[in-house]
Amino acid sequence: MIESRLIVTKQTPLASRGMVAAEHPLGARVGASVLAAGGNAVDAAVATAFAMTVAEPFMSTIAGSGTMLIHLARKAETVALDFNGQAPARARDGMFRVVGGVSDGLFAWPRVEGAANEFGYLSVAVPGSVAGLARALERYGTMELRDVLRPAIALAREGFVPDWYQALTTARYLEELMAFPETARAYLRAGRAIHRPPSLEPGERVTYPDLARSLELIARDGPDAFYRGELAQAIDEEMAAHGGLLTREDLAAYEVRVNPPLRGSYRGLELAFSPGATGGITALEILNLLEQFPAKSVGGDTSGGLHLRAGAVRRAFADRFAHLGDPLRVEAPWDRLADKGHARAVAAELRRRRTPGQARPRPVRRGDAGGCTTHVCVVDRQRNLVSLTHTAVSLFGSRIVVPRTGILLNNGMIWFDPEPGKPNSVGPRKRALVNMVPVLAFRKGEPYLTLGAPGGRRIISAIPQVIATLVDAGGPLQAAIEAPRLHTEGRELLVDARVGARVLAGLRRLGHDVVAREETYATLNFAKPVGIRAGRRGLEAGLDPLRPAAAAGH
Numbered sequence: 001m002i003e004s005r006l007i008v009t010k011q012t013p014l015a016s017r018g019m020v021a022a023e024h025p026l027g028a029r030v031g032a033s034v035l036a037a038g039g040n041a042v043d044a045a046v047a048t049a050f051a052m053t054v055a056e057p058f059m060s061t062i063a064g065s066g067t068m069l070i071h072l073a074r075k076a077e078t079v080a081l082d083f084n085g086q087a088p089a090r091a092r093d094g095m096f097r098v099v100g101g102v103s104d105g106l107f108a109w110p111r112v113e114g115a116a117n118e119f120g121y122l123s124v125a126v127p128g129s130v131a132g133l134a135r136a137l138e139r140y141g142t143m144e145l146r147d148v149l150r151p152a153i154a155l156a157r158e159g160f161v162p163d164w165y166q167a168l169t170t171a172r173y174l175e176e177l178m179a180f181p182e183t184a185r186a187y188l189r190a191g192r193a194i195h196r197p198p199s200l201e202p203g204e205r206v207t208y209p210d211l212a213r214s215l216e217l218i219a220r221d222g223p224d225a226f227y228r229g230e231l232a233q234a235i236d237e238e239m240a241a242h243g244g245l246l247t248r249e250d251l252a253a254y255e256v257r258v259n260p261p262l263r264g265s266y267r268g269l270e271l272a273f274s275p276g277a278t279g280g281i282t283a284l285e286i287l288n289l290l291e292q293f294p295a296k297s298v299g300g301d302t303s304g305g306l307h308l309r310a311g312a313v314r315r316a317f318a319d320r321f322a323h324l325g326d327p328l329r330v331e332a333p334w335d336r337l338a339d340k341g342h343a344r345a346v347a348a349e350l351r352r353r354r355t356p357g358q359a360r361p362r363p364v365r366r367g368d369a370g371g372c373t374t375h376v377c378v379v380d381r382q383r384n385l386v387s388l389t390h391t392a393v394s395l396f397g398s399r400i401v402v403p404r405t406g407i408l409l410n411n412g413m414i415w416f417d418p419e420p421g422k423p424n425s426v427g428p429r430k431r432a433l434v435n436m437v438p439v440l441a442f443r444k445g446e447p448y449l450t451l452g453a454p455g456g457r458r459i460i461s462a463i464p465q466v467i468a469t470l471v472d473a474g475g476p477l478q479a480a481i482e483a484p485r486l487h488t489e490g491r492e493l494l495v496d497a498r499v500g501a502r503v504l505a506g507l508r509r510l511g512h513d514v515v516a517r518e519e520t521y522a523t524l525n526f527a528k529p530v531g532i533r534a535g536r537r538g539l540e541a542g543l544d545p546l547r548p549a550a551a552a553g554h
Contacts, residue, residue, distance in 0.1 A: 008545040009482060014538030019553030021377040021530040021541050022048050023454065026055035026160065030151040031378060032552035034143070041384040042070055042141040043148055046133045048376045049390050050152035050215070053129075054208060055160070057187065058169050059374045059454065061392040061408040062214070062226070063127040063235070067274045067436040069261060070140050071385040073447055078440065079140075080274050082257040083132020085125030085393075085412030086326075086431045088245040089253075093427055094420040095122070096413075105414065106372075106394045106456055108489070112418050118411060119176070121244030123398045125412025125432070126254050129390065130218060130226040135256045146219040153215045156406070159207035165548045166206075167197040168522060169395065176399055183401040183408070186210065211406030227251045231405055238402045246409075253429075261440075262338060266291055267471050270442040276327045277424075279437040279460040281337055285316040286464040288340050292347035295472035300465060300483055301499065303506025309468075310486055310493050310512060311350045313461045317489045320460075325423035326431040332423065356493075356511050372397065373454030375438070377532045379539050383447040387438035391454070437463040447534050449477075451542075455527025461487045462527035477533045477542030485526050494525060521546050 018041075020031030031048035039047070045068070053060050060066075065084040071077070097113040105118040116122045134145055141148070162170075170177070170187060171194050178184045184191040186208065195206040217225040225231050228251070236248035261272035264284040271287070273280030289312035290298045299305040323332040336342050373391035378384075391410070398411040415432030417424045424433040437459050441449035451466065453459045462485055470480040484496035495504060497516040507514050517525040528544040532551070541551035 012541035015553030017554045018380040019539040021551040023374045025550035027052040028550040028552040041378040041380040041386045043143040045378045045386040047148040054155040060390040064129045064392045066390040068388040073383045080261045083128030090245045096418040121242045123411035134223045149219040156208040156212035159205045161203035170194045186401045272440040282320045288343035375452040377450040387450040389436035451531035453527040453529035458527045481542040
């Protein structure tokens with residue numbers, strides 16, 4: 001039997017001066033406009049990130065978390081900013097009651113009573129977005145905060161016509177949004193229906209006036225408006241009224257962590273990852289493992305290549321779950337996990353085994369990943385680079401919008417293992433192990449690539465596979481991003497069905513518990529990378545073809 005199939009791609013002209021890649025065209029246009037006005041890559045990234053909280057409100061929020069890598073070409077300096085959420089001071093190990101079974105939420109944690117770690121007031125972590133974005137702009141940008149916020153304020157106040165992406169995502173969460181009246185008022189038409197996208201008739205305009213006012217306060221008063229001023233007071237009052245743990249004191253005490261990046265390489269390509277309790281060290285471990293095998297043997301188009309990729313991903317996740325947590329609170333073998341000597345020893349084990357290792361069983365959600373994250377890549381005229389992952393954590397975060405502010409609160413407590421006594425268990429003012437993997441790459445020290453993705457834990461497996469495909473197979477960045485991928489966390493092996501029936505059968509013969517997945521416009525079975533590569537002929541974009549991801553530049 002023959003059947004038709006959908007083949008989708010994206011094409012972006014080369015840019016000579018600067019380019020922004022984002023998960024939505026509205027964001028990419030904002031960033032490109034900032035570059036055209038003389039801003040640098042950091043100015044453009046911060047403006048885009050704030051604009052995306054309006055254009056893609058279910059994926060990121062000004063009360064969210066983020067990880068940002070910045071490379072300043074003239075100084076040859078690369079830094080990593082960690083402005084991820086942390087547990088409130090009153091949070092405690094064992095605060096969530098584990099009731100057995102596996103959660104069907106974003107992560108396959110043990111199930112918690114009332115899904116209290118997944119949504120609602122106890123799920124809210126101390127947000128870092130405003131502090132982190134403002135710090136990046138102040139230290140490494142050239143523009144004032146009020147100026148980079150202007151496009152986001154205009155989008156929120158004047159509004160825009162939603163596309164199919166916003167309509168579909170909002171429609172999927174109608175029931176969840178309507179359970180919180182203020183959230184329904186903020187995101188739904190008359191508090192009960194989606195804003196219709198264009199069809200035979202023009203679409204309906206959506207505005208966020210309360211959010212516009214909050215952004216104006218931040219533009220006027222800086223981060224203090226959010227962490228110590230009127231917005232902090234509003235958040236404190238809403239949490240206190242409903243039994244939440246987040247307080248004004250937690251907000252005032254929040255600090256951005258600025259560190260050198262985690263350095264590594266893959267077959268000569270120099271890499272800079274986010275350090276510490278992010279996905280960077282696990283992504284680097286995967287690449288170190290793949291590098292121990294010939295390039296032709298780890299490709300994504302054969303059973304043997306996918307078998308080796310699966311082994312690398314599975315082992316790196318086993319190390320991640322066993323050891324990692326907030327580096328200021330947890331003793332972990334950070335150096336060993338990033339070391340190529342460790343990778344050589346593990347690769348020797350993989351060579352001896354013809355079948356998958358017996359890692360601790362850890363199910364992968366059977367449906368789509370449900371991740372709520374956005375990513376921004378920027379390269380400017382001076383070849384400064386930015387890779388920024390920004391999130392509300394789950395779709396629509398905690399599902400709580402603070403009255404009179406339009407501010408959606410994150411659900412960052414879902415990042416913690418709800419079982420007590422683990423490296424990544426809850427602790428007061430502790431930062432959770434997050435999944436973000438922004439990465440920058442260099443050729444002989446020269447800026448070459450900025451890359452990242454949304455997609456929950458599947459980001460961690462996606463970014464190494466894109467890099468391996470780009471380096472080992474060559475070809476355009478777009479082709480490397482579009483290539484089929486896999487994901488596993490210890491038991492089930494999710495594989496893009498485009499690899500074909502013969503390859504899937506070969507993986508099953510090799511002992512894998514294969515779950516074939518077909519990616520569509522409505523699914524998030526795998527992460528959704530975007531990137532920009534700097535070459536001799538100009539700046540080349542790579543974009544996920546099934547989402548509204550877009551690039552804009554000059």
